[in-house]
Amino acid sequence: MSDVVLATLGLSRRFGGLMAVSGVAIELHRGRLHAVLGPNGAGKTTLINLLSGDLAATAGNIRYRGEDITRCSADRRSRIGIGRSYQKTNIFPAFTAFENCRLAAQSRAPRPFAVFTDAARHRPVREAAERALDAAGLAARGGSVASALSHGEQRQLEIAMVLATAPEVLLLDEPLAGMGAEEAQRMVGLLRTLAPKHAILLVEHDMDAVFAVADVITVMVNGQVLESGAPAQIRASPAVRRAYLGEADE
Amino acid sequence: MIHAPERQDRRKAIALAAALLLLALFPFAGAAFYTELVTKVMILAIFALSLDVLVGYTGLVSFGHAAYYGVGAYALGLLAPPYEAANLWLTLPVAVGAAALAALFVGAFVVRVKGIYFIMVTLAFAQMFYFVFHDTRFGRGSDGISMNFKPVAAIGGFTPFDLANAVHVYYFVFAALVLVFVFLRVLLRSPFGRALQGIRSNEHRMRSLGYPVYWYKLASFTVAGALAGLAGYLSALQFGFVNPELLSWHQSGNVLLMLILGGVGSLYGAVAGAFAFVALQELFSSLTTHWQLLLGGTIILLVIFLPGGLASIAGRFKRTLVGEPDDE
Numbered sequence: 001m002s003d004v005v006l007a008t009l010g011l012s013r014r015f016g017g018l019m020a021v022s023g024v025a026i027e028l029h030r031g032r033l034h035a036v037l038g039p040n041g042a043g044k045t046t047l048i049n050l051l052s053g054d055l056a057a058t059a060g061n062i063r064y065r066g067e068d069i070t071r072c073s074a075d076r077r078s079r080i081g082i083g084r085s086y087q088k089t090n091i092f093p094a095f096t097a098f099e100n101c102r103l104a105a106q107s108r109a110p111r112p113f114a115v116f117t118d119a120a121r122h123r124p125v126r127e128a129a130e131r132a133l134d135a136a137g138l139a140a141r142g143g144s145v146a147s148a149l150s151h152g153e154q155r156q157l158e159i160a161m162v163l164a165t166a167p168e169v170l171l172l173d174e175p176l177a178g179m180g181a182e183e184a185q186r187m188v189g190l191l192r193t194l195a196p197k198h199a200i201l202l203v204e205h206d207m208d209a210v211f212a213v214a215d216v217i218t219v220m221v222n223g224q225v226l227e228s229g230a231p232a233q234i235r236a237s238p239a240v241r242r243a244y245l246g247e248a249d250e
Numbered sequence: 251m252i253h254a255p256e257r258q259d260r261r262k263a264i265a266l267a268a269a270l271l272l273l274a275l276f277p278f279a280g281a282a283f284y285t286e287l288v289t290k291v292m293i294l295a296i297f298a299l300s301l302d303v304l305v306g307y308t309g310l311v312s313f314g315h316a317a318y319y320g321v322g323a324y325a326l327g328l329l330a331p332p333y334e335a336a337n338l339w340l341t342l343p344v345a346v347g348a349a350a351l352a353a354l355f356v357g358a359f360v361v362r363v364k365g366i367y368f369i370m371v372t373l374a375f376a377q378m379f380y381f382v383f384h385d386t387r388f389g390r391g392s393d394g395i396s397m398n399f400k401p402v403a404a405i406g407g408f409t410p411f412d413l414a415n416a417v418h419v420y421y422f423v424f425a426a427l428v429l430v431f432v433f434l435r436v437l438l439r440s441p442f443g444r445a446l447q448g449i450r451s452n453e454h455r456m457r458s459l460g461y462p463v464y465w466y467k468l469a470s471f472t473v474a475g476a477l478a479g480l481a482g483y484l485s486a487l488q489f490g491f492v493n494p495e496l497l498s499w500h501q502s503g504n505v506l507l508m509l510i511l512g513g514v515g516s517l518y519g520a521v522a523g524a525f526a527f528v529a530l531q532e533l534f535s536s537l538t539t540h541w542q543l544l545l546g547g548t549i550i551l552l553v554i555f556l557p558g559g560l561a562s563i564a565g566r567f568k569r570t571l572v573g574e575p576d577d578e
Binding site for chain 1: 436439440442444445451452454455456459460461463
C-alpha cells in the first residue's frame with residue numbers, strides 16, 4: 001500500500017543471550033493507529049527503542065517512507081518526523097512545562113546561530129508549544145515547573161513534548177500509565193483526533209483503551225509477533241487468548 | 251504575584267549597578283597594589299565565566315580548562331616581537347582564535363564521552379598542552395617567556411589608551427569583563443543557549459527531540475575555550491610574562507573552585523567566586539604560610555553549608571526571614 005510510512009523487516013535486537021526483539025515485521029500506515037500488546041518482557045518497549053533509534057538493531061532493517069534508516073541516529077530520526085514518548089517520564093524537571101514544550105518545538109526551528117535573539121520571544125515556536133500544551137490538556141499549567149506537576153500531569157507533558165515536534169509518526173510507550181481516569185479519557189480522545197493525520201504506534205496495557213482506538217493490533221510474545229490483525233480478529237484468536245488475554249481474565 | 255519577579259529583577263539591577271559603580275570607581279580609591287589585584291581578579295572572573303558555560307550551562311565538568319587560558323596567554327608571548335611592542339588589535343583576535351581552535355580540536359574528541367571520563371580526558375589533554383609548552387623549544391621551556399614591551403593599542407597613528415599604565419589596563423579588563431558577561435547573558439537566552447541548558451538537564455531527551463547534541467556541545471566547548479583564551483591573553487598582558495604554570499592542572503582546579511564557591515550555573519556566581527577565591531587566598535596567606543590548608547577547609551565548609559555557592563545567599567536569607575517564596 002502506498003500509505004506505508006514506517007516498515008520493518010526481520011528487525012531484531014539481542015541483549016547477550018536474550019533475543020528481546022526477534023524478526024519483527026511491522027508496518028505503520030498514515031491514518032491508522034497500530035497498537036502493540038503483549039505481556040511484560042514481550043519486547044514492546046525494545047521495539048519502540050529500535051524504531052526511535054535509542055537502540056541499534058542487531059539485525060533487520062527499518063524503512064521510513066522508502067528510505068533505509070536502520071543506521072540513523074535518534075536525533076536524525078526525530079528531525080525527519082519520527083517522534084516518541086517514554087514509558088518512564090523523561091522531561092526537563094527544572095524547566096516550566098511551557099519551556100519543556102518550547103524547547104521541543106524549537107527543535108523544528110533550531111536557529112543556533114541567532115545568538116542575539118531571545119529564544120522565548122520567537123513567535124512560531126511559542127505558538128507551537130502552546131498548541132501542544134493545549135492539546136495535551138495542560139494549557140493552564142504552562143507556568144509551573146515540571147517537577148512540581150502531578151504524576152499524571154507529567155505524563156500529559158510527556159505527550160505534549162512529542163506533539164510539539166510535529167511528528168508524522170508517533171511512537172507512544174504506555175501514554176496512559178499513571179493517568180487518572182479523566183485524563184486517560186481525554187488522552188484517548190486526543191489519540192482519536194491525531195490518528196487520521198499520523199501513523200501511530202501505541203504500546204498500552206489498558207485493554208479497553210486499546211480496543212477502543214486501535215485500527216490494527218499486533219500481539220507480541222517473547223520478542224516475536226504472535227499475531228497481527230484487526231481488533232475483532234485479535235479478540236477471536238485462540239493463540240492470543242492462550243498467550244495473553246487468558247492471563248488477564250484470571 | 252505578577253509583580254514579585256519584577257521587584258526581584260529591580261533589586262538585582264540595583265545590586266548590579268552598585269557593583270559596577272564600585273568597580274568603575276575603584277582605581278580612584280585604592281592603592282596601586284589593589285588596582286592590580288582587582289585587575290587580576292577580573293581576569294579570573296572572565297576565566298570562571300568561560301568555564302561556567304561548560305559546567306553550569308552545558309553540564310560538562312572540564313578539569314582541563316587552563317589549557318585554553320594558557321594558549322591565549324602564550325599566543326601573546328609568542329607573537330610579541332623582542333624589540334618592539336605587539337599590537338593589541340592584531341594579537342588579541344589571534345590569541346582568542348588560537349584558543350578557540352585548540353578547544354575545537356580537543357572538543358571534537360572529548361565531548362563524545364561523559365561524566366567522570368569527560369573529567370579525565372579533559373585533564374589528559376590539558377596535561378599534553380602543558381608539556382608541549384614545558385618541554386619544547388617552541389614553548390621556551392619551564393621559564394616561559396618574558397615580554398620586553400607591553401602591547402600597544404594603536405589604531406593607525408591613534409592610541410586610545412596605554413597598556414603600560416596599570417589603571418588603563420584595569421579599565422580595559424573591566425570593559426572586557428562587562429562585555430563577556432553581557433555576551434553570555436544574551437547567548438544563554440538565545441535558542442542555542444536554551445538548547446545547552448536542555449542538554450545539561452536531560453541530554454537523552456534532547457537527542458530524542460531531534461537536537462544534534464554532539465555539535466551543540468562542541469560549539470559550547472569552543473566558545474568556552476575562546477573566552478578562556480581571552481582571559482589568558484589579558485593575564486599575559488597584565489603581567490608581561492607567561493610560563494607553563496598557566497596551563498597546569500592547579501589552574502584548572504582553581505577555576506573550578508571559584509565556580510563552586512560562587513555557585514555553578516550562575517553568571518553572578520562565577521564573578522563572585524573569582525573575587526571570593528582571591529580574597530580568601532590573600533587573607534589566609536597573610537595569616538600563615540600554610541594558607542592552602544585554611545583555603546581548602548573553608549571551601550569544604552562552604553560546599554557543605556552553602557551548596558548553591560555565594561550566588562544562593564540572597565535567596566537563602568529571604569527564605570529564612572520571609573519564608574518560602576510564593577508559587578511563581
